[in-house]
Amino acid sequence: MNREQLAMVGFEIVAYSGDARSTLLELLKQVRNGNFDNVDTLLADADENLNLAHKAQTEILAQEAQGQSMDMGFIFIHGQDHLMTTILLRDLIMDMVELYKRK
Numbered sequence: 001m002n003r004e005q006l007a008m009v010g011f012e013i014v015a016y017s018g019d020a021r022s023t024l025l026e027l028l029k030q031v032r033n034g035n036f037d038n039v040d041t042l043l044a045d046a047d048e049n050l051n052l053a054h055k056a057q058t059e060i061l062a063q064e065a066q067g068q069s070m071d072m073g074f075i076f077i078h079g080q081d082h083l084m085t086t087i088l089l090r091d092l093i094m095d096m097v098e099l100y101k102r103k
Contacts, residue, residue, distance in 0.1 A: 001063060003071040009056050013079030016053035017086040028093050031100045036103040039097060046090060053083050069087070 027042040056078065064070050 001060070001070055005071045006060065006070060007073055007075040009060055010073070010076035010079035011050045012056045013053045013076075016056070017082040018051070018077070020049035020079045021082075021086045021089060023049070024089055024093050028096060029080060031097050034100075036097075038100065043094075050087060053079075053086075057083060061100075087095065 021033050023046040027039060027046070030036075030038055030042070060070070060076075
C-alpha cells in the first residue's frame with residue numbers, strides 16, 4: 001500500500017473517530033445536565049463510528065501482518081492517535097455517566 005492510500009485510510013479513521021468524539025462529548029453534556037434519556041442512543045452512534053474506524057485500522061494491520069510493505073505517513077499516524085484517544089475518551093465518559101447516575 002502506498003503513502004497516498006494510507007493517507008486516505010488515515011483521513012477515514014480521523015473522520016470516524018472525530019464523529020464518535022463529538023457524539024461522546026454531546027452525551028457527556030447531556031448527562032451533566034441530568035438527561036440520561038439519550039445515553040444508549042448516543043453511545044450506540046459513537047460505537048458505530050468507532051467500529052468503522054477500527055475496521056479501517058484492522059485492514060491495514062492485517063495487510064502489514066501478511067508482509068505487505070507499508071509507507072506510513074503522518075496522516076495515518078494522526079488517525080491512529082485520534083482513534084486511540086477517542087476510545088480512551090469513551091471509557092472515561094462511561095465512568096462519568098455512572099458517577100452522575102449515583103449523584
